[in-house]
Amino acid sequence: MADPARADVQRVLDRRAAAVLAHDAAAYARTGTGTGFGNLSAIPLAAWSYRVRDVDRTGDRATADVELRYRVEGYDRGAVATGRTVRLSRDGTGGRWSVDSDRPAEKSGQQPWDQGAVQVLRGTHSLVLGVGQSTGALRRFADLADRAVPAVSDAWDGDWVRRVVVVVPRSLEGMAGLLGSPASSYRGIAAVTTGETGGREHAPADRIIVNPDAYGLLGDLGRQVVLTHEATHVATRADTTSATPLWLSEGYADWVGYRDSGRPAAQSAPELAAAVAGGEVPDRFPTDEDFGFTADAEELARAYEGGWLACRMIAEQWGEDRLNAFYRSVGAHDERAGAVEDALHDVLGTTPEDFTARWREYLRTRLG
Numbered sequence: 001m002a003d004p005a006r007a008d009v010q011r012v013l014d015r016r017a018a019a020v021l022a023h024d025a026a027a028y029a030r031t032g033t034g035t036g037f038g039n040l041s042a043i044p045l046a047a048w049s050y051r052v053r054d055v056d057r058t059g060d061r062a063t064a065d066v067e068l069r070y071r072v073e074g075y076d077r078g079a080v081a082t083g084r085t086v087r088l089s090r091d092g093t094g095g096r097w098s099v100d101s102d103r104p105a106e107k108s109g110q111q112p113w114d115q116g117a118v119q120v121l122r123g124t125h126s127l128v129l130g131v132g133q134s135t136g137a138l139r140r141f142a143d144l145a146d147r148a149v150p151a152v153s154d155a156w157d158g159d160w161v162r163r164v165v166v167v168v169p170r171s172l173e174g175m176a177g178l179l180g181s182p183a184s185s186y187r188g189i190a191a192v193t194t195g196e197t198g199g200r201e202h203a204p205a206d207r208i209i210v211n212p213d214a215y216g217l218l219g220d221l222g223r224q225v226v227l228t229h230e231a232t233h234v235a236t237r238a239d240t241t242s243a244t245p246l247w248l249s250e251g252y253a254d255w256v257g258y259r260d261s262g263r264p265a266a267q268s269a270p271e272l273a274a275a276v277a278g279g280e281v282p283d284r285f286p287t288d289e290d291f292g293f294t295a296d297a298e299e300l301a302r303a304y305e306g307g308w309l310a311c312r313m314i315a316e317q318w319g320e321d322r323l324n325a326f327y328r329s330v331g332a333h334d335e336r337a338g339a340v341e342d343a344l345h346d347v348l349g350t351t352p353e354d355f356t357a358r359w360r361e362y363l364r365t366r367l368g
Helices: 005-022 025-029 135-155 172-179 220-235 246-258 270-277 297-317 320-331 339-348 352-367
Strands: 045-058 061-072 080-090 097-104 119-122 126-130 164-168 191-193 208-210
Touching: 005 025, 005 045, 005 061, 005 080, 005 097, 119 135, 126 135, 135 164, 135 220, 135 246, 164 220, 172 208, 191 220, 208 220, 220 246, 246 297, 246 320, 270 297, 270 352, 297 320, 297 352, 320 339, 339 352
Parallel strands: 126 164, 164 208
Antiparallel strands: 045 061, 061 080, 080 097, 119 126, 191 208
Protein backbone atom coordinates (compact mmCIF):
# COMPACT_ATOMS: atom_id res chain seq x y z
CA MET A 1 0.00 0.00 0.00
CA ALA A 2 1.38 3.40 -1.03
CA ASP A 3 2.23 5.89 1.68
CA PRO A 4 -0.40 8.68 1.48
CA ALA A 5 2.21 11.20 2.63
CA ARG A 6 3.32 11.91 -0.93
CA ALA A 7 -0.15 13.00 -2.03
CA ASP A 8 -0.59 14.99 1.20
CA VAL A 9 2.73 16.78 0.65
CA GLN A 10 1.79 17.54 -2.96
CA ARG A 11 -1.47 19.11 -1.78
CA VAL A 12 0.20 21.39 0.75
CA LEU A 13 2.77 22.47 -1.85
CA ASP A 14 -0.02 23.15 -4.34
CA ARG A 15 -1.59 25.50 -1.78
CA ARG A 16 1.80 27.08 -1.20
CA ALA A 17 2.25 27.68 -4.94
CA ALA A 18 -1.19 29.27 -5.20
CA ALA A 19 -0.30 31.61 -2.35
CA VAL A 20 2.91 32.69 -4.10
CA LEU A 21 1.04 33.51 -7.31
CA ALA A 22 -1.68 35.36 -5.38
CA HIS A 23 0.92 37.31 -3.33
CA ASP A 24 -1.01 36.10 -0.28
CA ALA A 25 1.40 36.06 2.67
CA ALA A 26 -1.28 34.79 5.09
CA ALA A 27 -2.20 31.84 2.88
CA TYR A 28 1.51 31.07 2.41
CA ALA A 29 2.04 31.07 6.19
CA ARG A 30 -0.84 28.63 6.63
CA THR A 31 1.18 26.06 4.66
CA GLY A 32 4.14 26.29 7.02
CA THR A 33 7.08 28.59 7.50
CA GLY A 34 6.68 32.02 5.98
CA THR A 35 10.45 32.51 5.76
CA GLY A 36 11.51 33.74 2.33
CA PHE A 37 8.09 34.82 1.10
CA GLY A 38 9.01 38.49 1.27
CA ASN A 39 12.28 37.83 -0.59
CA LEU A 40 10.47 36.87 -3.79
CA SER A 41 7.34 39.00 -3.56
CA ALA A 42 8.64 41.66 -5.99
CA ILE A 43 9.31 39.19 -8.81
CA PRO A 44 6.56 39.26 -11.50
CA LEU A 45 5.57 35.62 -11.82
CA ALA A 46 3.49 34.06 -14.57
CA ALA A 47 3.73 30.52 -13.17
CA TRP A 48 4.92 28.75 -10.03
CA SER A 49 4.39 25.07 -9.31
CA TYR A 50 5.87 22.13 -7.38
CA ARG A 51 6.10 18.48 -8.36
CA VAL A 52 6.89 16.01 -5.60
CA ARG A 53 9.28 13.37 -6.91
CA ASP A 54 9.87 11.42 -3.74
CA VAL A 55 9.10 11.57 -0.01
CA ASP A 56 11.16 10.04 2.80
CA ARG A 57 8.94 9.90 5.89
CA THR A 58 9.73 8.95 9.46
CA GLY A 59 6.68 9.23 11.67
CA ASP A 60 5.48 12.83 11.73
CA ARG A 61 8.49 14.19 9.81
CA ALA A 62 9.21 14.00 6.10
CA THR A 63 11.78 15.16 3.57
CA ALA A 64 10.50 15.70 0.04
CA ASP A 65 12.52 15.75 -3.18
CA VAL A 66 10.71 18.41 -5.19
CA GLU A 67 10.98 20.06 -8.60
CA LEU A 68 10.08 23.76 -8.62
CA ARG A 69 9.09 25.27 -11.97
CA TYR A 70 8.46 28.97 -12.46
CA ARG A 71 8.24 31.59 -15.20
CA VAL A 72 8.83 35.33 -15.02
CA GLU A 73 5.93 37.12 -16.68
CA GLY A 74 6.76 38.77 -19.99
CA TYR A 75 10.29 37.37 -20.19
CA ASP A 76 10.36 33.57 -20.03
CA ARG A 77 9.17 31.46 -22.94
CA GLY A 78 9.82 28.32 -20.95
CA ALA A 79 10.04 27.56 -17.27
CA VAL A 80 13.01 27.53 -14.97
CA ALA A 81 13.16 24.06 -13.39
CA THR A 82 15.18 23.56 -10.23
CA GLY A 83 15.44 20.93 -7.52
CA ARG A 84 14.39 21.73 -3.95
CA THR A 85 14.59 19.82 -0.69
CA VAL A 86 11.50 20.49 1.40
CA ARG A 87 11.30 19.36 5.01
CA LEU A 88 7.88 19.01 6.61
CA SER A 89 6.27 18.01 9.87
CA ARG A 90 2.76 16.81 10.68
CA ASP A 91 0.42 18.22 13.26
CA GLY A 92 -0.20 15.49 15.82
CA THR A 93 -3.87 16.46 16.28
CA GLY A 94 -5.13 17.35 12.80
CA GLY A 95 -2.67 15.29 10.82
CA ARG A 96 -1.89 18.14 8.42
CA TRP A 97 1.56 18.47 6.95
CA SER A 98 3.29 21.86 6.99
CA VAL A 99 6.55 23.10 5.50
CA ASP A 100 9.44 23.62 7.92
CA SER A 101 12.09 24.55 5.34
CA ASP A 102 12.52 24.84 1.58
CA ARG A 103 16.11 24.84 0.31
CA PRO A 104 17.99 24.11 -2.93
CA ALA A 105 18.57 20.40 -3.51
CA GLU A 106 22.10 19.14 -3.07
CA LYS A 107 23.09 19.42 -6.73
CA SER A 108 20.95 22.44 -7.58
CA GLY A 109 21.95 26.09 -7.51
CA GLN A 110 20.31 28.68 -5.34
CA GLN A 111 17.60 30.98 -6.63
CA PRO A 112 17.97 34.74 -6.07
CA TRP A 113 15.48 34.77 -3.18
CA ASP A 114 17.56 32.18 -1.35
CA GLN A 115 20.20 34.90 -0.93
CA GLY A 116 17.96 37.67 0.38
CA ALA A 117 15.25 40.12 -0.64
CA VAL A 118 15.12 40.48 -4.42
CA GLN A 119 14.90 44.02 -5.76
CA VAL A 120 13.39 44.28 -9.24
CA LEU A 121 14.19 46.98 -11.77
CA ARG A 122 12.55 47.10 -15.19
CA GLY A 123 14.29 48.46 -18.25
CA THR A 124 12.96 48.90 -21.76
CA HIS A 125 14.25 45.48 -22.85
CA SER A 126 15.37 44.04 -19.53
CA LEU A 127 14.41 42.90 -16.08
CA VAL A 128 17.14 43.13 -13.46
CA LEU A 129 16.89 41.05 -10.28
CA GLY A 130 19.32 42.21 -7.63
CA VAL A 131 20.24 41.10 -4.12
CA GLY A 132 22.27 43.39 -1.89
CA GLN A 133 22.74 45.97 -4.66
CA SER A 134 21.80 49.65 -4.79
CA THR A 135 19.04 50.89 -7.08
CA GLY A 136 21.65 52.93 -8.94
CA ALA A 137 23.77 49.86 -9.62
CA LEU A 138 20.78 47.91 -10.91
CA ARG A 139 19.80 50.84 -13.12
CA ARG A 140 23.25 50.81 -14.71
CA PHE A 141 22.86 47.11 -15.52
CA ALA A 142 19.43 47.77 -17.01
CA ASP A 143 20.89 50.53 -19.19
CA LEU A 144 23.63 48.21 -20.45
CA ALA A 145 21.11 45.47 -21.19
CA ASP A 146 18.78 47.93 -22.92
CA ARG A 147 21.62 48.86 -25.29
CA ALA A 148 22.65 45.24 -25.73
CA VAL A 149 19.30 43.89 -26.90
CA PRO A 150 18.92 46.19 -29.97
CA ALA A 151 22.58 45.59 -30.85
CA VAL A 152 21.99 41.84 -30.83
CA SER A 153 18.77 42.16 -32.84
CA ASP A 154 20.64 44.23 -35.44
CA ALA A 155 23.21 41.44 -35.90
CA TRP A 156 21.20 38.24 -35.37
CA ASP A 157 18.33 37.69 -37.79
CA GLY A 158 16.74 34.83 -35.87
CA ASP A 159 13.54 34.89 -33.85
CA TRP A 160 14.06 35.57 -30.16
CA VAL A 161 12.23 37.16 -27.25
CA ARG A 162 14.24 40.44 -27.45
CA ARG A 163 14.23 40.81 -23.68
CA VAL A 164 16.72 39.61 -21.08
CA VAL A 165 16.66 38.82 -17.37
CA VAL A 166 19.85 39.91 -15.57
CA VAL A 167 20.58 38.61 -12.06
CA VAL A 168 23.02 40.62 -9.96
CA PRO A 169 23.96 38.91 -6.68
CA ARG A 170 25.87 40.54 -3.85
CA SER A 171 29.27 39.07 -4.71
CA LEU A 172 31.26 36.37 -6.53
CA GLU A 173 30.17 33.93 -3.84
CA GLY A 174 26.56 34.80 -4.60
CA MET A 175 27.11 34.14 -8.29
CA ALA A 176 28.68 30.78 -7.49
CA GLY A 177 25.73 29.91 -5.26
CA LEU A 178 23.28 30.62 -8.07
CA LEU A 179 25.27 28.37 -10.38
CA GLY A 180 25.79 25.64 -7.80
CA SER A 181 29.56 25.67 -8.29
CA PRO A 182 32.64 26.70 -6.31
CA ALA A 183 33.50 30.41 -6.41
CA SER A 184 36.95 29.53 -7.74
CA SER A 185 35.34 28.35 -10.99
CA TYR A 186 34.16 31.88 -11.84
CA ARG A 187 36.81 34.15 -10.40
CA GLY A 188 37.62 36.71 -13.10
CA ILE A 189 34.53 35.77 -15.15
CA ALA A 190 32.33 38.86 -15.42
CA ALA A 191 29.07 37.11 -16.34
CA VAL A 192 27.61 33.84 -17.64
CA THR A 193 24.35 32.90 -19.29
CA THR A 194 22.51 29.81 -18.12
CA GLY A 195 20.80 27.41 -20.51
CA GLU A 196 22.81 28.18 -23.64
CA THR A 197 22.53 24.79 -25.34
CA GLY A 198 19.93 22.15 -25.94
CA GLY A 199 18.01 23.24 -29.00
CA ARG A 200 14.85 24.96 -30.02
CA GLU A 201 12.47 22.25 -28.82
CA HIS A 202 13.42 22.53 -25.16
CA ALA A 203 14.57 26.13 -24.76
CA PRO A 204 14.07 27.05 -21.10
CA ALA A 205 14.35 30.49 -19.57
CA ASP A 206 17.79 32.08 -19.80
CA ARG A 207 19.43 34.12 -17.08
CA ILE A 208 22.42 36.41 -17.39
CA ILE A 209 24.17 36.04 -14.05
CA VAL A 210 26.70 38.71 -13.16
CA ASN A 211 29.84 38.46 -11.07
CA PRO A 212 29.82 41.97 -9.56
CA ASP A 213 33.40 41.61 -8.30
CA ALA A 214 34.86 41.03 -11.78
CA TYR A 215 32.37 43.30 -13.53
CA GLY A 216 33.41 46.24 -11.42
CA LEU A 217 36.96 45.99 -12.77
CA LEU A 218 35.90 46.51 -16.39
CA GLY A 219 35.84 49.81 -18.24
CA ASP A 220 32.78 51.20 -19.98
CA LEU A 221 33.39 49.35 -23.25
CA GLY A 222 34.19 46.10 -21.49
CA ARG A 223 30.97 46.24 -19.50
CA GLN A 224 28.91 46.81 -22.62
CA VAL A 225 30.69 44.08 -24.57
CA VAL A 226 30.06 41.59 -21.76
CA LEU A 227 26.32 42.32 -21.56
CA THR A 228 25.96 42.26 -25.35
CA HIS A 229 27.91 38.99 -25.48
CA GLU A 230 25.61 37.39 -22.91
CA ALA A 231 22.47 38.76 -24.57
CA THR A 232 23.69 37.13 -27.79
CA HIS A 233 23.67 33.77 -26.04
CA VAL A 234 20.03 34.40 -25.12
CA ALA A 235 19.19 35.33 -28.72
CA THR A 236 20.95 32.35 -30.30
CA ARG A 237 19.73 29.91 -27.64
CA ALA A 238 17.35 28.01 -29.91
CA ASP A 239 20.07 27.47 -32.55
CA THR A 240 22.85 26.55 -30.12
CA THR A 241 22.97 22.81 -29.58
CA SER A 242 25.38 20.09 -28.56
CA ALA A 243 26.62 20.17 -32.17
CA THR A 244 27.84 23.76 -31.76
CA PRO A 245 31.52 24.02 -30.76
CA LEU A 246 32.39 26.65 -28.17
CA TRP A 247 34.70 28.49 -30.56
CA LEU A 248 31.62 29.25 -32.64
CA SER A 249 29.11 30.05 -29.87
CA GLU A 250 31.57 32.15 -27.85
CA GLY A 251 33.21 33.62 -30.94
CA TYR A 252 29.87 34.67 -32.39
CA ALA A 253 28.82 36.27 -29.10
CA ASP A 254 32.09 38.23 -29.02
CA TRP A 255 31.64 39.21 -32.64
CA VAL A 256 28.27 40.77 -31.82
CA GLY A 257 29.75 42.38 -28.70
CA TYR A 258 32.57 44.08 -30.61
CA ARG A 259 30.67 44.57 -33.88
CA ASP A 260 30.10 48.31 -33.52
CA SER A 261 33.05 49.12 -31.27
CA GLY A 262 35.38 50.30 -34.02
CA ARG A 263 38.36 48.82 -32.18
CA PRO A 264 41.23 47.27 -34.18
CA ALA A 265 41.48 43.49 -33.90
CA ALA A 266 44.87 43.60 -32.18
CA GLN A 267 43.51 45.87 -29.47
CA SER A 268 40.62 43.55 -28.67
CA ALA A 269 42.70 40.36 -28.96
CA PRO A 270 45.92 41.25 -27.10
CA GLU A 271 46.89 37.73 -26.02
CA LEU A 272 46.55 36.25 -29.48
CA ALA A 273 48.21 39.30 -31.02
CA ALA A 274 51.22 38.78 -28.75
CA ALA A 275 51.41 35.12 -29.76
CA VAL A 276 51.21 35.91 -33.47
CA ALA A 277 53.81 38.66 -33.14
CA GLY A 278 56.09 36.06 -31.58
CA GLY A 279 55.59 33.70 -34.51
CA GLU A 280 53.13 31.42 -32.70
CA VAL A 281 50.15 31.30 -35.05
CA PRO A 282 47.73 28.59 -33.85
CA ASP A 283 47.34 25.68 -36.25
CA ARG A 284 43.86 24.63 -35.07
CA PHE A 285 40.67 26.15 -33.77
CA PRO A 286 40.20 26.21 -29.98
CA THR A 287 38.68 23.05 -28.51
CA ASP A 288 35.87 23.09 -25.97
CA GLU A 289 38.42 22.22 -23.29
CA ASP A 290 40.34 25.43 -24.09
CA PHE A 291 37.31 27.39 -22.83
CA GLY A 292 37.29 25.86 -19.35
CA PHE A 293 37.02 28.52 -16.65
CA THR A 294 39.80 26.79 -14.73
CA ALA A 295 42.22 27.03 -17.66
CA ASP A 296 45.24 29.31 -17.72
CA ALA A 297 44.01 32.91 -18.07
CA GLU A 298 46.14 33.62 -21.16
CA GLU A 299 45.10 30.37 -22.85
CA LEU A 300 41.45 31.11 -22.09
CA ALA A 301 41.81 34.60 -23.58
CA ARG A 302 43.41 33.21 -26.74
CA ALA A 303 40.56 30.72 -27.11
CA TYR A 304 37.94 33.47 -26.98
CA GLU A 305 39.97 35.71 -29.27
CA GLY A 306 40.51 32.92 -31.80
CA GLY A 307 36.81 32.12 -31.98
CA TRP A 308 35.90 35.80 -32.27
CA LEU A 309 38.33 36.36 -35.14
CA ALA A 310 37.01 33.29 -36.97
CA CYS A 311 33.51 34.75 -36.87
CA ARG A 312 34.81 38.20 -37.79
CA MET A 313 36.58 36.68 -40.79
CA ILE A 314 33.39 34.96 -41.96
CA ALA A 315 31.46 38.23 -41.66
CA GLU A 316 34.09 40.11 -43.65
CA GLN A 317 34.82 37.54 -46.35
CA TRP A 318 31.41 35.88 -46.80
CA GLY A 319 29.06 38.46 -45.27
CA GLU A 320 27.04 38.71 -42.06
CA ASP A 321 24.06 36.84 -43.52
CA ARG A 322 26.29 33.88 -44.29
CA LEU A 323 27.74 34.00 -40.78
CA ASN A 324 24.24 33.72 -39.32
CA ALA A 325 23.35 30.94 -41.75
CA PHE A 326 26.58 29.10 -40.87
CA TYR A 327 25.75 29.33 -37.14
CA ARG A 328 22.26 27.93 -37.66
CA SER A 329 23.51 25.20 -39.99
CA VAL A 330 26.01 23.93 -37.44
CA GLY A 331 23.41 23.92 -34.64
CA ALA A 332 20.88 22.07 -36.81
CA HIS A 333 23.18 19.06 -37.10
CA ASP A 334 22.17 15.96 -35.17
CA GLU A 335 25.60 15.53 -33.58
CA ARG A 336 28.95 17.27 -33.21
CA ALA A 337 30.77 15.02 -35.67
CA GLY A 338 30.57 16.55 -39.13
CA ALA A 339 28.53 19.59 -38.08
CA VAL A 340 31.16 22.23 -38.85
CA GLU A 341 32.44 20.36 -41.90
CA ASP A 342 28.96 20.12 -43.43
CA ALA A 343 28.18 23.78 -42.71
CA LEU A 344 31.49 24.88 -44.23
CA HIS A 345 30.61 23.00 -47.41
CA ASP A 346 26.90 23.85 -47.59
CA VAL A 347 26.97 27.49 -46.47
CA LEU A 348 30.47 28.80 -47.15
CA GLY A 349 31.46 26.52 -50.00
CA THR A 350 34.80 25.62 -48.48
CA THR A 351 36.62 22.82 -46.69
CA PRO A 352 38.00 22.57 -43.13
CA GLU A 353 41.56 22.71 -44.51
CA ASP A 354 40.91 25.83 -46.59
CA PHE A 355 38.96 27.49 -43.78
CA THR A 356 41.76 26.87 -41.28
CA ALA A 357 44.35 28.21 -43.70
CA ARG A 358 42.25 31.32 -44.31
CA TRP A 359 41.87 31.85 -40.56
CA ARG A 360 45.61 31.52 -39.91
CA GLU A 361 46.36 34.03 -42.66
CA TYR A 362 43.66 36.33 -41.26
CA LEU A 363 45.36 36.21 -37.87
CA ARG A 364 48.70 37.10 -39.43
CA THR A 365 47.16 39.97 -41.39
CA ARG A 366 45.04 41.45 -38.60
CA LEU A 367 47.32 40.78 -35.65
CA GLY A 368 50.83 40.60 -37.05
